[in-house]
Amino acid sequence: MTDRETQFQIVCVRWFRELAYRPFARLLYHVPNGGKRTKAEAGIFKAMGVQPGTPDLHLALARCGYHSLYIELKAKGNDLDPEQFTQIELLQAQGHLVRVIWDDLDAFIALVTAYINNAPLDQIVYPQPPGRSAGALLSLARSQRKRRRF
Numbered sequence: 001m002t003d004r005e006t007q008f009q010i011v012c013v014r015w016f017r018e019l020a021y022r023p024f025a026r027l028l029y030h031v032p033n034g035g036k037r038t039k040a041e042a043g044i045f046k047a048m049g050v051q052p053g054t055p056d057l058h059l060a061l062a063r064c065g066y067h068s069l070y071i072e073l074k075a076k077g078n079d080l081d082p083e084q085f086t087q088i089e090l091l092q093a094q095g096h097l098v099r100v101i102w103d104d105l106d107a108f109i110a111l112v113t114a115y116i117n118n119a120p121l122d123q124i125v126y127p128q129p130p131g132r133s134a135g136a137l138l139s140l141a142r143s144q145r146k147r148r149r150f
């Protein structure tokens with residue numbers, strides 16, 4: 001996970017937990033399978049059951065005919081690795097929805113809002129505003145909340 005991905009994920013979680021969906025705050029959580037670790041730490045995590053390729057966030061809510069929603073967050077320009085493809089396929093085969101969001105809070109908001117409201121997922125628009133900083137994204141989330149767009 002790159003620093004940019006980390007910043008993006010923090011903004012997404014803050015939007016969800018603090019601004020948009022406080023009643024469900026505990027049901028969105030991070031799956032700690034990434035990040036830099038020593039070899040010893042990595043071995044312990046692996047023995048504890050960490051599964052490489054599992055998406056970054058799990059929203060443990062059943063909606064839209066799925067058991068739950070997994071979200072993999074990526075910085076712009078980063079692609080999925082083979083472990084992620086494999087894990088995503090396995091999760092989807094078991095009835096979970098998995099989506100990848102590339103560095104775009106608007107897309108995260110659109111996806112989560114549609115999912116929670118059982119809205120048609122194929123009508124989600126994924127805007128791709130270029131070059132927004134994490135701070136700008138959080139400001140955007142706050143202004144959107146004030147306008148009650150979501």
Ligand SMILES: [Mg+2]
Binds near residue numbers: 005072
């Ligand atoms: Mg990621």
